Amino acid sequence: MVEHVTENHGVGGSIPPLGTISDLTTPALVLDRSRLEANASRMRAKVQSLGVMLRPHVKTSKSIDVxxxxxxxxxxxxxxxxxxxxxxxxxxxxxxILYAVGVAAVKLPEIAELIRSGCKLRVILDTVEAAKAVRAFVEAEQVPIEVLIEIDSDGHRAGVAPNDLLLIEIGRSLGPSLVGVMTHAGASYDCRTTAEFEAMAEQERSLTVQAAERLRTAGHPCPIVSVGSTPTVHYSCGFDGVTEVRAGVYAFGDLVQSELGTCTTDDIAIGVLASVIGHNRQHDRVLIDAGFLALSRDRGTAALPIDWGYGAVCDPVSSEIIQDLTVSSTNQEHGIVTARSGEIDFDRFPVGSRVKILPNHACATAAAYDRYFVTEGGEQIVAVWDRVNGW
Ligand SMILES: Cc1ncc(COP(=O)(O)O)c(C=O)c1O
Structure with a gap:
C-alpha cells in the first residue's frame, strides 16, 4: 500500500520509490503527468498565439502541483x-485569485480576511442587492474588495445582459469597487459543429466587450474583461478587447471534451483505478468497486454521439479504451460494466484484476478524491499530489 504523502516526490533523487499502481487500494484516482503536461502546453500555445493572458480555473484539479x-x-x-x-x-x-461564483454576503468577512493577508482576491456578482452589500461592507470595514460584474453572454446560467439597464445600475451601486466584467459561455457545451463553437466563442467575446464599453461610456472604469470556457478558448479565433481568458477542464480533458473536439480520448489525463469484484454471468455483467461516489453521477455524454455511460473502461496501465465496454450503471459503491455487443469476455477480467475508468466530466469525478497518484503513463507511481475539497 502506498503511504499518503502530500508533497511532490519526483522520480530519482533519494526518496524511496512509491510503488506501482498494482500496490494501490481501489478506487484510486490516477493522473498521467505526461498527458497533463501536453494538455497544458497546448492551451498555453493557443492563448499565446491569440495574445491573451490565461487565468486557469483550478476547480478541475484543486491542486498546487497541477x-x-x-x-x-x-x-x-x-x-x-x-x-x-x-x-x-x-x-x-x-x-x-478570481473567485468566480456569485458572491454571497455571508462570505465577505472571510474574503476580507484573505485580502487583508495580502491576497488579491476578486469576486463576481450580478445583482444590485449583492453590489450594495459589498459596497456597505467595504465602507464599514474599510477593506478594498474588487468586483467584476458577471455578464450573461449565452442565456445559459447567470449574469446581466450586456444591454440591460441593470448593468449600469450595478456599476453605480459598486462605485470604486468595480474593476471589470466577466462571463462564462456554458452554452458552448451545446455546440456541435466547428462553426457553432466559433460563433459561440465570438458571441462570448463580443457581448462581454460590449458590456465593458457600456460601463465605460457611463463613466465607470472597467479595465478587466474576462471570458472563457474550455470549448470557447479552444475554438476562439481572436480575443480583441479581452484582457484574460479562463479555462479549467482542459487540464485533464474528459470524455465530454473528447466528443466536443477539444481533446482526444488519448489526452485524458485522469482515470479511476477500480478492482473487478464480481462476475454476473447470468446478465453478462462485470462488477467493479467504483460506483457513483467514485465516478460521479455525471452523465455528460448521454446526449453526445457516443454515450459512455458512467465512464469508458480501459486497460489500467496503457489506458487503452476497451471500445465495446462501458460502465452502464452504478450504485453507490458498485459499477456495472456491460458490453455494447451484449457479451462480455469474463476471462479478460478475472476477479481481483484492475481496470481504469475514464471520466465523463473530470471535475465531477476528481471531486471524490483527496489525492492524485501520479504516473508517467506506466505502472510506476512517481508522485502523490494532494488536492483541496470542501468549501
Ligand atoms: C465561471 C467559470 N469560468 C471558467 C470555467 C471554466 O470552464 P471549463 O470547465 O469549460 O474549462 C467555468 C467552469 O464551469 C466557470 O464556471
Missing part, C-alpha cells in the same frame, strides 16, 4: 470556485 504544471512554478493568476480553493492556493503562494 497548477505548477499548467502555469509554471511561479503560478500566476488563477480562477477558483470555492473559498477553500482560495485559502489553499494562497497558502501555497498564489496571490492573484
Amino acid at each position: 497548477l505548477h504544471v499548467l502555469a509554471g512554478v511561479d503560478a500566476g493568476p488563477i480562477t477558483v470556485s470555492t473559498l477553500a480553493e482560495a485559502r489553499y492556493f494562497f497558502a501555497h503562494g498564489v496571490t492573484d
Whole structure:
C-alpha cells in the first residue's frame, strides 16, 4: 500500500520509490503527468498565439502541483470556485485569485480576511442587492474588495445582459469597487459543429466587450474583461478587447471534451483505478468497486454521439479504451460494466484484476478524491499530489 504523502516526490533523487499502481487500494484516482503536461502546453500555445493572458480555473484539479504544471512554478493568476480553493492556493503562494461564483454576503468577512493577508482576491456578482452589500461592507470595514460584474453572454446560467439597464445600475451601486466584467459561455457545451463553437466563442467575446464599453461610456472604469470556457478558448479565433481568458477542464480533458473536439480520448489525463469484484454471468455483467461516489453521477455524454455511460473502461496501465465496454450503471459503491455487443469476455477480467475508468466530466469525478497518484503513463507511481475539497 502506498503511504499518503502530500508533497511532490519526483522520480530519482533519494526518496524511496512509491510503488506501482498494482500496490494501490481501489478506487484510486490516477493522473498521467505526461498527458497533463501536453494538455497544458497546448492551451498555453493557443492563448499565446491569440495574445491573451490565461487565468486557469483550478476547480478541475484543486491542486498546487497541477497548477505548477499548467502555469509554471511561479503560478500566476488563477480562477477558483470555492473559498477553500482560495485559502489553499494562497497558502501555497498564489496571490492573484478570481473567485468566480456569485458572491454571497455571508462570505465577505472571510474574503476580507484573505485580502487583508495580502491576497488579491476578486469576486463576481450580478445583482444590485449583492453590489450594495459589498459596497456597505467595504465602507464599514474599510477593506478594498474588487468586483467584476458577471455578464450573461449565452442565456445559459447567470449574469446581466450586456444591454440591460441593470448593468449600469450595478456599476453605480459598486462605485470604486468595480474593476471589470466577466462571463462564462456554458452554452458552448451545446455546440456541435466547428462553426457553432466559433460563433459561440465570438458571441462570448463580443457581448462581454460590449458590456465593458457600456460601463465605460457611463463613466465607470472597467479595465478587466474576462471570458472563457474550455470549448470557447479552444475554438476562439481572436480575443480583441479581452484582457484574460479562463479555462479549467482542459487540464485533464474528459470524455465530454473528447466528443466536443477539444481533446482526444488519448489526452485524458485522469482515470479511476477500480478492482473487478464480481462476475454476473447470468446478465453478462462485470462488477467493479467504483460506483457513483467514485465516478460521479455525471452523465455528460448521454446526449453526445457516443454515450459512455458512467465512464469508458480501459486497460489500467496503457489506458487503452476497451471500445465495446462501458460502465452502464452504478450504485453507490458498485459499477456495472456491460458490453455494447451484449457479451462480455469474463476471462479478460478475472476477479481481483484492475481496470481504469475514464471520466465523463473530470471535475465531477476528481471531486471524490483527496489525492492524485501520479504516473508517467506506466505502472510506476512517481508522485502523490494532494488536492483541496470542501468549501
Ligand atoms: C465561471 C467559470 N469560468 C471558467 C470555467 C471554466 O470552464 P471549463 O470547465 O469549460 O474549462 C467555468 C467552469 O464551469 C466557470 O464556471
